[in-house]
Amino acid sequence: MSVIRLERAVFRYAGRPEPALTVERLDVARGELVAVTGPIGSGCSTLLLVASGYAPSITGGTLEGERRIEARRPALVFATPWTQLTGIAHTVLAEVAFGPASDGLPREQVLAAAHAALERLGAHHLASRDPALLSGGELQRVVVAAALAQQPDLLVLDDPAAELDPEAADRLYDLLGDLAREGRTVLVATPDVARAAHVATRALVLERGRIVADGVPASVLSETDVARIARAAGCPGPLPLDVAALVARVAEAG
Amino acid sequence: MIGYVAGRSWLHRAHPYTPLALAAAVLLLSFAFHTPVPVWLMVAAALIMALATGTIREVLGPALLLATPTWLVLLVLHGLLGEPPKAPFGPFLLSEPGVARALVLGGRIGAIVIAFLAALATVSPARLVDGMTARGIPFGPIFLLVSTLTFLPRTRERAARILEAQQARGLRIGGSPLARFRALVPLVLPLVLGALAEVDEQVLALETRGATSGVRRTPLDPPADPAGQRVLRLGLVVVVVVAWAARLTNRI
Numbered sequence: 246m247s248v249i250r251l252e253r254a255v256f257r258y259a260g261r262p263e264p265a266l267t268v269e270r271l272d273v274a275r276g277e278l279v280a281v282t283g284p285i286g287s288g289c290s291t292l293l294l295v296a297s298g299y300a301p302s303i304t305g306g307t308l309e310g311e312r313r314i315e316a317r318r319p320a321l322v323f324a325t326p327w328t329q330l331t332g333i334a335h336t337v338l339a340e341v342a343f344g345p346a347s348d349g350l351p352r353e354q355v356l357a358a359a360h361a362a363l364e365r366l367g368a369h370h371l372a373s374r375d376p377a378l379l380s381g382g383e384l385q386r387v388v389v390a391a392a393l394a395q396q397p398d399l400l401v402l403d404d405p406a407a408e409l410d411p412e413a414a415d416r417l418y419d420l421l422g423d424l425a426r427e428g429r430t431v432l433v434a435t436p437d438v439a440r441a442a443h444v445a446t447r448a449l450v451l452e453r454g455r456i457v458a459d460g461v462p463a464s465v466l467s468e469t470d471v472a473r474i475a476r477a478a479g480c481p482g483p484l485p486l487d488v489a490a491l492v493a494r495v496a497e498a499g
Numbered sequence: 500m501i502g503y504v505a506g507r508s509w510l511h512r513a514h515p516y517t518p519l520a521l522a523a524a525v526l527l528l529s530f531a532f533h534t535p536v537p538v539w540l541m542v543a544a545a546l547i548m549a550l551a552t553g554t555i556r557e558v559l560g561p562a563l564l565l566a567t568p569t570w571l572v573l574l575v576l577h578g579l580l581g582e583p584p585k586a587p588f589g590p591f592l593l594s595e596p597g598v599a600r601a602l603v604l605g606g607r608i609g610a611i612v613i614a615f616l617a618a619l620a621t622v623s624p625a626r627l628v629d630g631m632t633a634r635g636i637p638f639g640p641i642f643l644l645v646s647t648l649t650f651l652p653r654t655r656e657r658a659a660r661i662l663e664a665q666q667a668r669g670l671r672i673g674g675s676p677l678a679r680f681r682a683l684v685p686l687v688l689p690l691v692l693g694a695l696a697e698v699d700e701q702v703l704a705l706e707t708r709g710a711t712s713g714v715r716r717t718p719l720d721p722p723a724d725p726a727g728q729r730v731l732r733l734g735l736v737v738v739v740v741v742a743w744a745a746r747l748t749n750r751i
Contacts, residue, residue: 303703321707328700331708332653333645335625339719346717347638347709355717377656391708 247315248399248430249273249296254310256295265306266291266454273432275398278425280441280462281434283451289434290403292451296432297321297401316399316430320344320392324404326384329391330376337363337379337387338372344395362394363387365420367413381408389417393424400424402433406440418444438466442486462486501561502652504620508552514724515627517732518618521548524735525614529607531742532751535599538606545613554620562612570605577601624649626722633721638710654690661689 251271255264266288273279273296281289294300297319301308323329334340342359350358363369366386371379376387385408392400402421406414414437422444425431435441442448442462450458450465458465463486466472471491472484485491505511510518525548529541549558581597624645631641665685666672672682705711745751 297707299703299707303706304699318707318709318712321703323700323704325697325700328697329704330701331705331710332649332701333624333628333642335623339625342719343710344708346719347712347714349712349714349717352717352719355719377653388704395708 246275247272247313248275248277249316249432250311250313251296252311254295254308254312256291256300256308257306258291259305259307264454266295268292268295268310268456271296271449271456271459273430275430276425276428277447278421278431278445279433280438280445280448280466281432281451282436282438282441282448282466283457287451288454289451291454292449292456293321293401293403293432293434297399314399316397318395318397319399319401320395320397322389322392322400322402322405324407326381326388326408329388330384335375336372337368337374337376340376340387341391341394344391348395358394358396359390362390365393366390367416382410382413385409386413386417397429399430400432402431404435404437405433406435406437414440439471439487442466443489463490501557501616502619502649503623504554504557505623506553506621508621510548510552510621511623514722514728515622515630516724517728518548518552518621520732520735522614522618524739526611527739528742529610531739531746533603533746535602535606537751538603538610541610542606542613545610545617549613549617549620552617552621554617557620558613558616562609562616565612566605566609569608570601573601573605574598577604619648622648626720629718629721630724632716632718635715638716642705642710654694657694658686658690661693662686665689 249271250273251268253270254266254268256266257264281292283289291300294304295308295312296314298312298314299319299321300306331340331343334343338356338359341362342355345355345358360369360372363372366389368383368386368390371383371387374383376384379387385405389402389405392402400421406417409417418437418440421431421433425444425446433441433445445462448458448460448462448465449456463484466486471488472486475484475491475494480494485494510521522545525541525545529538532538532541546555549555577597577600578593579591579597581594581600583594584596585592585594587593627648628641628645631644662670662672670682670685672679742751
């Protein structure tokens with residue numbers, strides 16, 4: 246059963262006549278990890294907002310067509326973590342606990358959810374720090390932890406590794422893979438095609454507000470550095486998208 | 500510096516409503532009195548509050564900065580240009596009722612500014628959030644109040660970041676007053692526009708995290724509110740009511 250269904254969906258931002266997003270049909274099933282990619286301005290972020298239900302209800306604008314979302318309050322993470330702080334929490338723990346506390350859960354459950362989320366992001370040591378004084382990378386992990394603490398069925402992330410170093414970015418994408426295997430649905434917009442391809446179960450490529458490719462990452466994503474090298478070397482498709490896949494392919498070929 | 504200053508004073512540890520109630524009482528009482536002596540006693544009370552909380556250094560500078568221009572205007576308006584009888588004071592002829600009026604108005608401003616800066620320096624926004632949440636106050640008013648309380652420190656931090664970035668690109672902030680004024684433009688524009696742009700994303704982030712869910716939020720660390728403090732706040736209400744009753748019946 247689909248967690249997200251869009252059918253003949255057309256979204257326009259307020260004051261702009263041309264559609265920012267046009268989707269003939271999109272079904273996302275429970276437990277899928279969908280990588281969304283495309284050139285800047287192609288509508289990836291807009292797709293996330295529409296697919297999570299926050300556009301147009303919060304962003305404004307108009308949505309035509311059919312949309313169905315079978316998820317309790319989807320969690321959303323942007324590429325700019327400093328804009329996602331509540332502004333009223335003075336410790337990281339309170340910041341991460343904000344979501345579950347908003348649900349009115351008992352204090353013990355709220356704290357347990359916040360501690361568990363920080364633990365999963367490897368950010369537990371930041372619990373007593375002031376969020377306003379964290380580095381970009383630390384903050385990025387904190388806002389992802391805040392989203393996780395809400396225990397969402399649907400997690401939507403817009404370039405969540407923008408502020409992370411390569412090692413932390415690897416760990417974050419591995420975590421997204423784990424979350425999908427646990428049965429959560431994950432949509433991640435990213436220019437980091439190689440990392441996304443490594444964990445995603447499906448990839449969407451957008452151009453000028455339309456989905457131009459939809460399928461398994463290996464068949465849809467072909468613009469990683471590794472894929473370009475493989476193509477130049479005459480490697481037959483589907484092209485390996487990351488170093489691990491390239492090494493495996495070379496080993497296979499002897 | 501305007502904003503919370505960490506400390507261990509009794510008022511720092513008190514329920515956040517207590518320092519706010521003290522500041523509110525100073526405000527209401529300073530308007531209840533209309534002669535210089537009791538009004539300046541309110542200034543003294545506010546100063547004692549700042550001294551007792553160990554925030555006098557942080558409070559006095561901004562308080563003088565905020566109040567002094569008003570004091571000078573009041574002195575000119577009422578003292579120099581006020582009605583007779585006038586008395587010589589150095590090279591000036593000062594209006595006696597005008598000076599009394601300036602002292603009352605200036606005292607009220609001083610008392611209010613010092614008391615609220617002391618309360619601001621004493622009340623941790625996080626404890627205030629928890630205190631209000633524990634009382635079942637919805638998130639909207641809490642956010643509005645805490646955003647107001649933390650507006651100046653946050654704006655100052657943001658301005659410092661923008662200033663560093665602009666200086667790195669060659670902005671010079673020294674020189675003549677005109678040159679300094681010109682340097683304000685590349686600081687103020689990104690400050691205002693950046694803040695407006697970030698508001699949209701923050702609203703979205705708060706929404707996704709259930710800020711407007713309508714469910715009563717769970718306070719994480721609700722501050723204790725001992726009976727003694729509740730009695731103190733009730734006492735302040737009584738004092739204010741009595742003072743205003745006396746004022747309205749012309750007894751003070």
